[in-house]
Structure formats: structure tokens, C-alpha cells
Amino acid sequence: MLLVIGLLGAWEVYVDSSSTSSSILPAPHSIAEALWGNAGLLGHNLAITAEEVGLGILLALALGFVLAVLIHVSPLLRRAFYPLAVGSQAVPIAVIAPLLVLSWGFGLLPKLVVIVLICFFPVLVTTVDGLAGVDADQLKLLRTLDASRWQSFRFAELPAALPAAISGARIAVTVGVIGAYIAESQTASIGAYAGLGREINSDIYALQTPRAYAAAVVLFAFAIVCFYTLALAERRLAPWANRP
Amino acid sequence: MFTGLELSPRSPEANRPGRSVSVIGVRSSYRDRSGASLQALTGVSLHANHGELLAVVGPSGCGKTTLLELICGLQSPDAGTIECAPAALMPQRDLLLPWLSALDNAALALRIAHRPRAEARARAAGLFAELGLEGFEQAHPHELSGGMRQRVAFLRTLLSGKPVLCLDEPFGALDAITRTEMQGWLGRALEREPRTVVLVTHDVEEAVVLADRVAVLSARPGRVRADLEVDLPRPRSRTDPELIALREQALIALGLGAPCSA
Numbered sequence: 001m002l003l004v005i006g007l008l009g010a011w012e013v014y015v016d017s018s019s020t021s022s023s024i025l026p027a028p029h030s031i032a033e034a035l036w037g038n039a040g041l042l043g044h045n046l047a048i049t050a051e052e053v054g055l056g057i058l059l060a061l062a063l064g065f066v067l068a069v070l071i072h073v074s075p076l077l078r079r080a081f082y083p084l085a086v087g088s089q090a091v092p093i094a095v096i097a098p099l100l101v102l103s104w105g106f107g108l109l110p111k112l113v114v115i116v117l118i119c120f121f122p123v124l125v126t127t128v129d130g131l132a133g134v135d136a137d138q139l140k141l142l143r144t145l146d147a148s149r150w151q152s153f154r155f156a157e158l159p160a161a162l163p164a165a166i167s168g169a170r171i172a173v174t175v176g177v178i179g180a181y182i183a184e185s186q187t188a189s190i191g192a193y194a195g196l197g198r199e200i201n202s203d204i205y206a207l208q209t210p211r212a213y214a215a216a217v218v219l220f221a222f223a224i225v226c227f228y229t230l231a232l233a234e235r236r237l238a239p240w241a242n243r244p
Numbered sequence: 245m246f247t248g249l250e251l252s253p254r255s256p257e258a259n260r261p262g263r264s265v266s267v268i269g270v271r272s273s274y275r276d277r278s279g280a281s282l283q284a285l286t287g288v289s290l291h292a293n294h295g296e297l298l299a300v301v302g303p304s305g306c307g308k309t310t311l312l313e314l315i316c317g318l319q320s321p322d323a324g325t326i327e328c329a330p331a332a333l334m335p336q337r338d339l340l341l342p343w344l345s346a347l348d349n350a351a352l353a354l355r356i357a358h359r360p361r362a363e364a365r366a367r368a369a370g371l372f373a374e375l376g377l378e379g380f381e382q383a384h385p386h387e388l389s390g391g392m393r394q395r396v397a398f399l400r401t402l403l404s405g406k407p408v409l410c411l412d413e414p415f416g417a418l419d420a421i422t423r424t425e426m427q428g429w430l431g432r433a434l435e436r437e438p439r440t441v442v443l444v445t446h447d448v449e450e451a452v453v454l455a456d457r458v459a460v461l462s463a464r465p466g467r468v469r470a471d472l473e474v475d476l477p478r479p480r481s482r483t484d485p486e487l488i489a490l491r492e493q494a495l496i497a498l499g500l501g502a503p504c505s506a
Contacts, residue, residue: 137335144316144333145353145404155352159343240342240384 026210034210035217041199042218048195050222052108052180056115057173057226063116064123064172065165071124072131072157073149089121093182101186111183111195118179123168130164131157163241166234173226177219196222263327264408264440265292265315270324272310283465284310288324290459290468292408297434297441299451301494302461308444309336311466312410315442329440331408336416338397340385346396347372347381353404371399375433391422398430402437411443415450427453431478448494452487453480460497470497 008028014020015027022030035042067085071078093114100110134157142152184197196215203212234241267290273283284307292298302308313319314326316333332353340349347368348355354364372378375395385393394414401409414430415423427450434441445451451458452474460470472490480487 135339137337138339138341140313140318141333141335141339142356144318144331145356145400147356151356155341155344155356159341238343240386 023207023209026213030210031213031217034208034214038211038214042196042215045194045196045199045215046218046222049177049180049184049197049219052111052115052183052195053173053176053222053226055108056112056180057119057169057176059112060116060119060172060176061123061165061169064120064168065127065161067120068124068127068131068161068165071128073153085121085124088117091117093118093179097182098186100183106194110186111180114183115176115179119169119172119176122171122175123165126168126171127161127165130161133164134160159238163234163238166230166237170227170230170234173230174223177223177226181219262294263291264294264296264329265290265298265331265442266325266327267291267311267315268325268327270311270314270321270326272307272314272319272321274310285314285321285467286465287467288461290471292440292442292457294407294440295438296456297443297454299443299445299455299458300461301445301448301451301458301498302466303463303498304446305464306461307464307466308446308461309412311461312412312442312444315408316410329407331410331442332401332404332406334397334401334409334411334414336412336414338385338393340393340396340400342385345382345384346377346388346392349385350396350399350403352400357405368399368403371402374436375399375429389422390418391426394418394426395429398433402433402439408440408442411441413445414443416446423447423450428479430454435478448491448498449482452490452494453482458490458494460494470494472497 012028015022015025026034067081071081097110097114100113104110104113138156139152142156147155180195181197181200184195185201196219199215200212200219203209203215267288270285270288271283272285273281276282288307288311290298290300290311300308300311310319312333314321315328316331317328318333340346341352344352347365350372351364351368354367355361359367369381372381375398377392377395377399380388380392385396388396398411398414401411415426418426431454443451443454448458452472455474458470458472458474459468460472461467462469470493472493474487474490476484476486476490
């Protein structure tokens with residue numbers, strides 16, 4: 001908190017003492033003004049972006065988790081899916097985002113695709129590790145109790161993978177916000193409300209720099225809230241994790 | 245309390261017991277990290293009668309854990325035969341599932357056997373009081389002491405309903421005071437719920453206090469050095485001269501004969 005205040009203070013002093021125009025680098029106070037003055041507009045755009053990111057993360061969690069389980073249970077599927085999943089992360093999102101918009105229009109779908117594409121991967125990797133990290137002796141013990149493959153999964157592997165998957169989602173949520181920004185940048189403005197990414201871009205073109213910064217601040221705060229919400233969810237769903 | 249299993253009482257006069265566990269001429273090897281094949285056990289023959297407690301003592305790395313895994317059917321021997329009633333393993337580490345309460349951990353085998361959750365819990369809860377675990381039913385493993393965790397793990401093994409229990413150094417990780425308490429408690433628990441038990445330990449005193457017979461294994465590759473009857477009434481006193489003599493015999497078989505060497 002002190003660090004944030006210090007940084008903001010330094011920024012304020014720098015901008016006020018130099019002759020930088022507020023359309024190049026706005027001072028914190030003018031960003032705060034823009035934030036206050038455009039609260040309604042930013043709130044609407046936040047709702048749009050939050051819907052995209054929220055849905056996207058949930059879908060990415062589901063997709064990453066299911067793929068991880070498939071990869072875990074079948075060496076064949078591991079060979080089939082893992083390279084594809086890794087390859088999907090090398091696809092430059094900024095290039096395919098406009099193509100997705102071209103084929104699926106300006107609606108929610110292409111944005112969701114971009115976010116899920118970026119976000120499922122951390123979930124997949126952490127979940128695969130979580131599943132593989134189950135103590136071999138634990139599985140042996142379950143076998144002596146005559147547990148079937150499914151029961152070993154249900155009693156030991158699934159609960160172990162759950163916090164791992166949520167950890168993956170925590171990593172994913174921050175890149176997911178960037179994904180939302182990229183996807184929104186490709187959409188034409190439909191009215192004034194098209195998400196915070198769109199807002200930032202059109203404000204920059206219109207030299208409404210303080211408002212662009214204000215939108216970025218909202219995005220910044222949103223990512224932090226998402227991150228800690230997932231941390232809270234992890235503690236709720238997996239209270240045994242992260243204990244000594 | 246334990247219905248559905250016909251088990252003979254532990255007093256040896258009461259029956260002409262059959263064998264629950266027979267290990268005949270077993271050889272077993274394993275691969276170490278570099279892939280080299282190491283002999284764990286060679287020419288090992290052991291048996292335990294119904295309701296008997298067989299203790300297996302030996303130095304570290306003499307293949308005691310391998311022996312239990314063979315008995316539980318987790319491995320097959322390279323040579324020799326193993327005849328055994330269904331056996332449940334209580335591993336060295338308690339391996340309680342951290343996401344389940346103590347009660348659900350104890351009832352795990354019943355859940356695996358597709359018993360309804362309420363019934364499984366009720367049966368486990370019935371034994372909680374007897375084991376001094378009352379009030380800790382809903383506690384999670386990280387909230388329990390080492391001794392309590394071992395008791396929950398023992399309960400889980402007991403509730404598997406299998407006639408043979410394989411206990412792998414169940415008290416090895418506990419401090420001396422807790423260990424002595426737990427030994428007393430195990431003896432009493434088995435009097436109430438008789439089973440055939442194969443107890444692996446490196447503690448000779450623990451072996452002679454608890455067991456009907458003590459098999460002494462040599463260092464790797466493990467072979468049977470001595471097979472001692474402990475025909476003493478229970479509860480046993482650690483200072484009973486006969487018990488001390490047996491302990492001494494076992495120590496000699498381990499190559500630790502001199503009285504001061506322990």
C-alpha cells in the first residue's frame with residue numbers, strides 16, 4: 001500500500017514539474033478525475049469485460065481440467081493432445097483474433113474463444129502435475145483396499161487435482177484479461193459499450209488519454225479482484241491445500 | 245461389533261488353527277534407481293496361523309516392506325509361493341487422505357465397498373470411542389497428533405474387513421512414550437477384534453511384547469535367521485525375565501547379542 005502511494009506520488013510530482021501534456025502522460029489526479037467523471041461508462045464496459053473474462057475462465061477451467069484428466073488416464077491421449085495444447089500457445093493471439101472476429105462476428109463468441117485459448121493452458125499444466133503428483137504409495141494403499149481405477153480417481157486424484165486446477169486458473173486470469181483486451185480491440189465499437197479494451201483503444205485514438213488510463217486502472221483492479229477471488233475459492237474448496 | 249467374519253479366538257488352546265499366511269521359499273528382487281537388480285528376500289519361509297500375531301524384525305533394508313507387499317498381493321515373488329487370506333496393508337506412513345475427516349478416512353474401505361456413506365460412518369464412529377478418538381471424528385488429518393493419525397490408519401485397515409492385517413512399522417515414527425502407549429492399545433484392540441496380523445518392526449522389544457511368534461530377518465538379502473515362539477500370557481510385562489530372555493535371543497539372531505549393544 002505504501003509502495004503504491006509512493007509510486008503515485010512520484011508520478012504526480014514528475015508530471016506536474018515537467019511540461020508533459022496530459023494527453024501523453026496524464027497525472028494520477030487527472031486519471032482519478034477521468035475515473036470519477038466516467039464512472040458510468042467505465043462500469044458498463046467493465047461489466048462487458050468481466051462477463052467475457054469470467055465466462056472465459058470458467059470454460060478454460062472446465063476444458064483444461066477435462067483435457068488434463070484425459071491426458072492423465074491415457075498415454076495415447078497424452079501423445080495426441082499434449083503437443084497440440086502446447087502448440088496452441090505458440091499461436092499469436094493478436095493475429096488470429098481478427099480472423100476469429102471475421103468468421104464469428106462482433107459478439108461474445110470470438111472473445112470467449114480467445115480467452116479460453118489463452119487460459120486453458122495454465123490450468124491444463126497445473127492439473128496434469130496435480131494428478132501426477134498423487135503419492136504412489138497412496139494409490140498402492142487404495143489398491144489394497146480393492147479400490148477400482150475410478151475409485152482411486154475419485155478419492156485420491158480428483159481432490160488432489162482440484163487446488164492445482166484453481167492455481168492454474170489464478171495464473172490464467174491475469175493473461176485472460178490481456179486476452180480480453182486483444183479480442184475487444186478487434187471489434188468495431190457498437191455504441192459506446194464494447195468492453196474496457198475497446199474503450200482504451202478508442203480513447204487513445206481520440207487523445208482521451210486520462211480516460212484510457214482510467215479504463216486501464218479498472219482493468220488492473222479487476223484482474224486483482226479475480227486473482228484473489230480464485231484464491232478464496234481455493235481455500236473454500238480445498239481447505240487442506242497449502243498446509244504444512 | 246465385527247460381524248460377517250468367522251475368526252478364531254486368539255488363545256492357542258481354543259482351536260487347532262489353520263494357516264492364514266504361508267510364505268514358502270520366497271525370493272524377491274527389485275530394481276534400484278540405477279536399474280540394477282537387487283535381491284530383497286531370498287529363501288524366506290514364514291507362516292502365521294489364524295488369529296496369530298507374527299512379528300517380523302530385521303535391520304533397515306532387509307526387505308520387510310517387500311514381504312508385506314508380497315503378502316498383500318502388490319508384488320509377485322520371483323520364486324516360491326505365497327498363500328494368504330485377503331490382506332489389508334497399513335503402510336509405514338499413515339497416508340490418510342487430507343481432504344477427508346478422520347471418520348471418513350477410517351471408513352474409506354467401506355465406501356470403496358459401496359456401502360452408503362451414513363452406514364460407513366456409523367460403523368467407524370462405533371470404534372472411535374474404543375480407540376480414544378472420540379471428539380475427533382470431524383477433525384482433518386493435519387489437526388491430529390501422530391499417534392491419533394496412526395490409530396485412524398489402523399482403523400481404516402481394520403474396517404477393510406480383511407482377515408489378515410499387514411502393519412508396516414506402525415509406530416516407527418512416534419516418540420518412545422507414545423509408542424509404548426500405542427503398543428498397549430494395539431494389543432487391546434486386537435483382543436477385541438481378533439485378526440491375523442503380520443507386524444513388521446525394527447524394535448525387538450515391540451516384537452516380543454506384542455507377538456505370538458517373532459521371525460528375525462537378516463540384512464539384505466533378507467532370510468529368516470530365527471523363528472521364536474512367544475508363549476507368554478497377556479498383558480505382558482516388559483520386565484518379565486522370560487520376555488527379556490526372548491528379546492536377547494532375537495538380538496543374538498540379529499547379531500546384536502552383547503547385552504550392552506542395544
